Amino acid sequence: MTDLSTRRLxxxxxxxxxxxxxxxxxxxAAEALGLSQSAVSHKIRRLEVSLGSDLLSxxxxxxLFTPAGEELLDYAARILGLHDEALLSLSKTPLAGRIALGxxxxxxxxxxxxxxxxxxxxxxxxxxxTQVRMSLVLRALLERGEIDAAILQIFDHExxxxxxxxxxxxxxxxxxxxLTLPAAGPIPFLSFHEExxxxxxxxxxxxxGGVTLETVFECASAAGIIAGVSAGLGVALLSTRHLxxxxxxxxxxxxxxxGLTYVVRRAxxxxxxxxxxxxxxxxxxxxxxxxxxxxx
Numbered sequence: 270m271t272d273l274s275t276r277r278l279x280x281x282x283x284x285x286x287x288x289x290x291x292x293x294x295x296x297x298a299a300e301a302l303g304l305s306q307s308a309v310s311h312k313i314r315r316l317e318v319s320l321g322s323d324l325l326s327x328x329x330x331x332x333l334f335t336p337a338g339e340e341l342l343d344y345a346a347r348i349l350g351l352h353d354e355a356l357l358s359l360s361k362t363p364l365a366g367r368i369a370l371g372x373x374x375x376x377x378x379x380x381x382x383x384x385x386x387x388x389x390x391x392x393x394x395x396x397x398x399t400q401v402r403m404s405l406v407l408r409a410l411l412e413r414g415e416i417d418a419a420i421l422q423i424f425d426h427e428x429x430x431x432x433x434x435x436x437x438x439x440x441x442x443x444x445x446x447x448l449t450l451p452a453a454g455p456i457p458f459l460s461f462h463e464e465x466x467x468x469x470x471x472x473x474x475x476x477x478g479g480v481t482l483e484t485v486f487e488c489a490s491a492a493g494i495i496a497g498v499s500a501g502l503g504v505a506l507l508s509t510r511h512l513x514x515x516x517x518x519x520x521x522x523x524x525x526x527x528g529l530t531y532v533v534r535r536a537x538x539x540x541x542x543x544x545x546x547x548x549x550x551x552x553x554x555x556x557x558x559x560x561x562x563x564x565x
Contacts, residue, residue, distance in 0.1 A: 274434070278316070278344075278348065279312070279315065279316060279319075280311060280349070282312040282313060282315065282346060283316075283345040284345075284488065285298060285302065285312045285313060286316070286338070286341065287342065287349065288301055288309075289309070289325070290334070290342055291332070293333070294359050295310055295313075295325075317448070320337070321339065322337040323338070324337060324493065325338060326396055330527045331449075336564070339414075349443040350383065364394060364546055365543070366395055366396070366542065366543035366544075367395070367396045368397045368398070368541075368543055368544050368547060369416040369417045370385075370398065370400070370417065370419065370547075371399070371400050371410055371411070371416045372399055372407075372419070372420050372421075373398070373402070373403065373422055374401060375491065375508070375513075375531075376420045376531065381420060384502065384551055384554055388546075388547055388550060390468075391547070392543065395543045403462075403465055404422045404466055405464050405466050406464055407419040408421065408534075411534060412536075414536050414537075416536065418533060418534065418547075420531065420532070421531070421532065422529050422530070422531055423466075424466070424519075424527040424529065424530070425527055425528040425530050428530050428532060429532075429534070432530075432534050433532060433533075433551070433552055435530075435533065435551070436530070436531050437530050438508045438509050438527065438531070439506070439508065439509045439528060440506055440508055440528065440529050441506070441507060441512070441526065442504055442505075442519040442520075442526065443504065443505055443506075443516045443517065443518055443525045444503070444504045444505075444519050445498055445499060446499040446517045448499060448503070450519070453482035454481070456481065456503070456523070457483055457485040457486075457502065457503030457504065457547050458471065458483060458504060458506055458552055459484075459486040459488070459497040459504065459505035460472075460484045460487050460494075460505070462487055467506040470506075470526065480522050480523055480524070485503050486502050487514055491511060494507065495511055495513065498513075498516055499513060499515055499516070507544075533552075
């Protein structure tokens with residue numbers, strides 16, 4: 270029978286393990302955690318010795334994790350979540366108030382959902398009202414002071430000094446790999462609706478090089494645009510994480526799109542303690558992982 274009293278799951282090692290999974294390797298995980306590569310490798314090796322099992326496969330061209338490593342990752346997410354929640358619960362100060370928060374569709378399916386859930390459990394006296402809208406709508410709501418803060422997408426060059434940067438991502442022209450684009454004439458374009466800044470860029474700057482786009486499909490949700498591309502209806506602008514095996518990236522004659530940044534942006538008004546705490550908790554979580562972890 271295994272003596273469990275001699276075995277330990279080190280919190281820092283579990284955090285390093287998750288960072289390796291999120292960033293795709295030890296080197297990038299070390300950069301995100303602010304550690305040397307050897308320090309991260311040492312943490313993982315000590316964990317492997319403690320468990321008596323290899324966690325990283327270390328085989329060129331093979332999977333990053335062994336089956337044991339994959340299994341431990343599932344536990345690590347739950348252990349770290351409870352660990353961090355316990356620390357926050359024991360160190361928190363009583364909060365009360367109201368927060369009007371805006372999210373985009375993309376950010377509802379991320380680690381932010383877990384962070385918001387934990388925040389509401391830890392601070393039950395804070396009322397959080399959330400609206401899910403497109404980024405341009407959220408920006409307008411912020412300018413009018415109708416919401417306190419929003420987590421939204423913007424182009425890289427639009428980041429303000431006061432924004433909290435969560436992650437950056439590429440924006441790409443994509444099509445189904447079996448779709449042949451016309452040699453002359455308009456290119457069929459699958460568009461989000463008129464309140465989408467992807468669409469505004471595509472129909473303005475995106476056509477400056479002589480390319481003509483003809484909108485043949487319009488949808489408010491990413492799921493609908495993905496379905497349209499997968500059906501071969503035309504080209505679309507999608508972020509990296511929405512790529513599917515049947516899609517391919519389109520280059521010339523279409524111009525390269527600007528990069529995307531996910532940020533927390535606050536309204537220009539007097540701050541409240543509840544919002545300060547929520548933003549601080551989001552920043553702390555992102556600094557530990559190194560980026561906003563997107564689902565799908």
